Amino acid sequence: MIQAIIDEATIQRLRAMINGVQRIAITCHKSPDGDALGSTLALCHVLRRLGKEADVVTPDMAPRALEFIPGVRDIIVFTKHEARARRVLADAQLIFCLDYNSLHRIDRLGELIEPLTTRRVLIDHHLDPEDAFDLSISFPEASSTCELVFRVLMQMGLLRLMDRHAASCLYVGLLTDTGGFAYSCDNPELYEILASIMRRHIDRVALYNKAMNTFSADSMRLQGYAINEKMQLFPEHGASLITLDKAELERFNYNRGDTETLVNKPLAIPGIYWSVFLREDADRIKVSCRSQGDFSVSDICARYFNGGGHENAAGGEFNGSIDEAVQVFYQVLADLFPDIHPQQQPTTNDNNEEQ
Ligand code: 5GP
Ligand code: MN
Numbered sequence: 350m351i352q353a354i355i356d357e358a359t360i361q362r363l364r365a366m367i368n369g370v371q372r373i374a375i376t377c378h379k380s381p382d383g384d385a386l387g388s389t390l391a392l393c394h395v396l397r398r399l400g401k402e403a404d405v406v407t408p409d410m411a412p413r414a415l416e417f418i419p420g421v422r423d424i425i426v427f428t429k430h431e432a433r434a435r436r437v438l439a440d441a442q443l444i445f446c447l448d449y450n451s452l453h454r455i456d457r458l459g460e461l462i463e464p465l466t467t468r469r470v471l472i473d474h475h476l477d478p479e480d481a482f483d484l485s486i487s488f489p490e491a492s493s494t495c496e497l498v499f500r501v502l503m504q505m506g507l508l509r510l511m512d513r514h515a516a517s518c519l520y521v522g523l524l525t526d527t528g529g530f531a532y533s534c535d536n537p538e539l540y541e542i543l544a545s546i547m548r549r550h551i552d553r554v555a556l557y558n559k560a561m562n563t564f565s566a567d568s569m570r571l572q573g574y575a576i577n578e579k580m581q582l583f584p585e586h587g588a589s590l591i592t593l594d595k596a597e598l599e600r601f602n603y604n605r606g607d608t609e610t611l612v613n614k615p616l617a618i619p620g621i622y623w624s625v626f627l628r629e630d631a632d633r634i635k636v637s638c639r640s641q642g643d644f645s646v647s648d649i650c651a652r653y654f655n656g657g658g659h660e661n662a663a664g665g666e667f668n669g670s671i672d673e674a675v676q677v678f679y680q681v682l683a684d685l686f687p688d689i690h691p692q693q694q695p696t697t698n699d700n701n702e703e704q
Contacts, residue, residue, distance in 0.1 A: 679691065
């Protein structure tokens with residue numbers, strides 16, 4: 350039995366909101382991942398089948414590796430189709446906010462949405478949602494926003510509109526936000542949701558391979574290089590640090606998404622229970638953290654890296670050089686483990702020659 354965890358009053362209000370409008374915009378966070386894209390595209394597809402004019406608007410492009418998700422090509426990308434994105438948001442009578450908890454997570458889309466009086470509906474599983482939404486469906490204990498979209502559809506009696514296309518989108522989000530059903534997936538109801546998705550005859554093997562096990566040759570080589578030459582282990586702290594600077598990324602023809610699962614890899618090593626990855630992007634250092642068990646990386650990202658996320662998967666940004674970001678990492682070690690004194694290790698690849 351899949352329980353109705355969203356209270357009935359919320360479902361009633363959502364039903365009334367949807368019934369009362371025709372034009373609906375659906376947004377997700379920047380650098381959209383499988384869950385952000387899967388949840389927005391599934392909801393969009395169902396709303397269209399319901400007869401609504403629905404559109405997905407994202408702050409920036411989907412990574413190439415996720416272009417296989419059904420409907421991705423229809424997305425209105427703010428950084429690419431700015432005028433159209435502005436028009437769709439201005440014309441929308443209802444705005445869905447999926448897989449983010451704060452308008453800051455959607456960059457300039459947030460500035461666009463904030464002054465609008467259009468009603469906003471949050472469907473999300475991040476901790477501590479902002480009080481910026483007219484209706485909030487926030488369950489940090491949920492595996493994914495895709496799980497929540499399924500539950501919303503179920504409780505609204507709309508599962509009959511979840512066809513193969515929508516089910517495929519939801520499957521991708523469930524799959525990617527649980528690392529291929531490896532974590533955040535202990536709720537038995539998830540497998541009942543999965544059963545319902547499977548009944549739509551999705552091409553599960555193809556979706557799995559595309560979502561979890563497809564990398565370009567450059568990406569494979571970049572990941573191999575990062576693990577072989579850049580992974581620093583701090584066994585006493587249970588920690589791993591990987592950094593990649595611009596020159597290293599360029600050497601491997603880096604494309605967005607190429608380092609997507611890299612931060613998880615060190616967690617395979619016995620005794621390593623948290624992992625930090627620092628990547629030098631054009632205008633900032635992108636921080637990604639993963640952990641196992643009770644060790645929360647969302648606190649670390651919130652406190653040190655202007656970010657947040659989930660207990661075991663979080664991220665943030667650092668304004669400064671990659672070396673400065675590494676110093677912040679050492680500060681985290683010192684603050685969390687005051688009795689252990691790590692040896693500073695070389696951070697750039699050219700230092701390897703000195704070893
Ligand atoms: P990733 O490491 O894959 O970029 O992100 C992991 C998790 O942390 C995701 O759930 C994502 O929403 C969250 N996250 C990533 N970057 C940021 C950020 O800059 N700010 C906040 N608040 N959360 C982030
Ligand atoms: Mn998510």
